[in-house]
Amino acid sequence: MKIGKLQVGLGIGLVVGLVAGLYFSQQDAPLTVASANAATNVESTNRAKTLESPAAPIAVQDEPLISPTEARERDFYTPNSEALDPNEIRIIACGTGMPTPRPAQAAACFLMELGNGDKFIFDIGDGAGERLFALQIPTAFLDKVFIGHLHADHFGDIGSLFVSAGLAGRFTPLRIWGPRGATPELGTKAAIDAMEKMYAWDLAGRLGQTDVRGFTTEVHEFDYKKEQIVYQENGVTIRSFPAIHSIDGSVSYSLEWNGLKIIYGSDTFPNKWFIENAKGADLAIHECFIAVPDLISKYRLTPEAALQVGTQIHTAPEAFGKVMSMVKPRHAVAYHFFKDTDTTPGVLERVRSTYDGPLSLAEDFMVWNVTKDGIRERMAVIDEHTWNPPLAYPAKPVSAADRVGYSPEIEAGRLDMSEVLKPIFEQAGEALGRKFEYPDK
Ligand SMILES: [Zn+2]
Numbered sequence: 117m118k119i120g121k122l123q124v125g126l127g128i129g130l131v132v133g134l135v136a137g138l139y140f141s142q143q144d145a146p147l148t149v150a151s152a153n154a155a156t157n158v159e160s161t162n163r164a165k166t167l168e169s170p171a172a173p174i175a176v177q178d179e180p181l182i183s184p185t186e187a188r189e190r191d192f193y194t195p196n197s198e199a200l201d202p203n204e205i206r207i208i209a210c211g212t213g214m215p216t217p218r219p220a221q222a223a224a225c226f227l228m229e230l231g232n233g234d235k236f237i238f239d240i241g242d243g244a245g246e247r248l249f250a251l252q253i254p255t256a257f258l259d260k261v262f263i264g265h266l267h268a269d270h271f272g273d274i275g276s277l278f279v280s281a282g283l284a285g286r287f288t289p290l291r292i293w294g295p296r297g298a299t300p301e302l303g304t305k306a307a308i309d310a311m312e313k314m315y316a317w318d319l320a321g322r323l324g325q326t327d328v329r330g331f332t333t334e335v336h337e338f339d340y341k342k343e344q345i346v347y348q349e350n351g352v353t354i355r356s357f358p359a360i361h362s363i364d365g366s367v368s369y370s371l372e373w374n375g376l377k378i379i380y381g382s383d384t385f386p387n388k389w390f391i392e393n394a395k396g397a398d399l400a401i402h403e404c405f406i407a408v409p410d411l412i413s414k415y416r417l418t419p420e421a422a423l424q425v426g427t428q429i430h431t432a433p434e435a436f437g438k439v440m441s442m443v444k445p446r447h448a449v450a451y452h453f454f455k456d457t458d459t460t461p462g463v464l465e466r467v468r469s470t471y472d473g474p475l476s477l478a479e480d481f482m483v484w485n486v487t488k489d490g491i492r493e494r495m496a497v498i499d500e501h502t503w504n505p506p507l508a509y510p511a512k513p514v515s516a517a518d519r520v521g522y523s524p525e526i527e528a529g530r531l532d533m534s535e536v537l538k539p540i541f542e543q544a545g546e547a548l549g550r551k552f553e554y555p556d557k
């Protein structure tokens with residue numbers, strides 16, 4: 117097995133990642149090159165020589181190889197700590213898993229950040245919202261979502277973008293692109309209309325309390341059977357092309373900008389459109405489903421269902437490899453399997469039986485920086501104690517007259533808390549140099 121040539125993001129915790137990095141550094145050159153400074157390179161070389169010749173006497177060092185106090189570069193991505201180059205695309209996996217909710221992996225979601233400032237979300241599966249928020253990107257910039265198909269593991273967290281991101285600073289409509297269905301009720305527009313209806317109480321309860329201008333959508337529904345441009349703004353072209361998955365109405369996307377091309381396959385059986393559209397791709401992201409034996413023993417499908425779902429509705433790892441061997445992207449990304457220590461070797465072996473090119477087995481918070489010069493894969497390190505990201509634009513003051521209010525029966529149950537609550541208004545007034553009126557009721 118050519119494991120030394122792989123940049124497999126095992127990433128089970130930082131320590132494991134660093135140990136793995138050291139291991140890989142002893143093998144053939146890794147696929148991606150960390151931008152270590154010159155001093156670090158010298159240190160690495162010395163250390164490698166020592167390890168390569170265990171019989172040689174270990175040189176006595178008067179000085180430590182590494183400063184005990186000075187900062188040194190680390191090989192992970194801390195969100196918002198790095199400027200994006202004007203010619204660079206950063207892709208962050210915000211969901212790589214399955215319909216089964218699990219803390220380790222949300223369902224499908226990939227964020228693409230372009231050097232021109234544009235940001236695009238491809239699929240927003242269950243659980244992906246908290247990953248997006250953890251990146252601390254002002255939500256005003258997270259206003260464009262491209263849905264590949266309407267399975268919950270690919271759009272189930274659209275509500276967190278609609279409601280939570282709207283409350284946190286997106287004061288403009290949430291823009292959503294997605295396919296029509298074979299019938300109108302199976303299309304993206306019908307799904308989003310139904311979502312807005314579902315949040316009727318949520319919105320009514322916020323009127324006159326906070327700025328709710330973001331509680332609107334702009335849906336762009338298009339023919340799933342066509343290969344077509346569905347978005348073209350600011351030098352960015354996004355195309356949709358058909359996919360084959362479950363029933364009619366699944367698509368995949370390509371994003372082209374500044375001479376770079378990223379392909380995102382939502383779920384699909386291997387298909388001719390992906391091969392054609394992914395030609396020349398810098399990064400090709402495609403589903404790679406849980407292997408059939410694990411679908412039976414761990415995912416608890418019947419053998420019949422596992423064979424059908426794992427090989428005919430989705431792309432089995434062997435088929436993923438075959439697709440990538442046909443496409444030959446600069447770098448292939450596999451997602452849509454539970455990436456555990458017991459499943460990963462099997463997935464890798466199956467993919468490697470049909471594909472020997474550059475590969476990432478994706479997991480949540482894996483990051484790729486793509487330029488003409490190179491593709492760098494790392495893990496992002498996030499703070500789980502997420503608060504709202506900074507506002508890109510100020511919130512608009514609201515009017516108490518817009519509040520829906522309570523019925524007399526409910527209002528009558530209110531206790532008099534003015535003794536303890538009035539001082540909060542006074543303290544805020546003193547701290548901010550303004551006067552805040554305590555509501556009489
Ligand atoms: Zn699906």
Ligand SMILES: [Zn+2]
Binds near residue numbers: 224269270383452
């Ligand atoms: Zn799926």
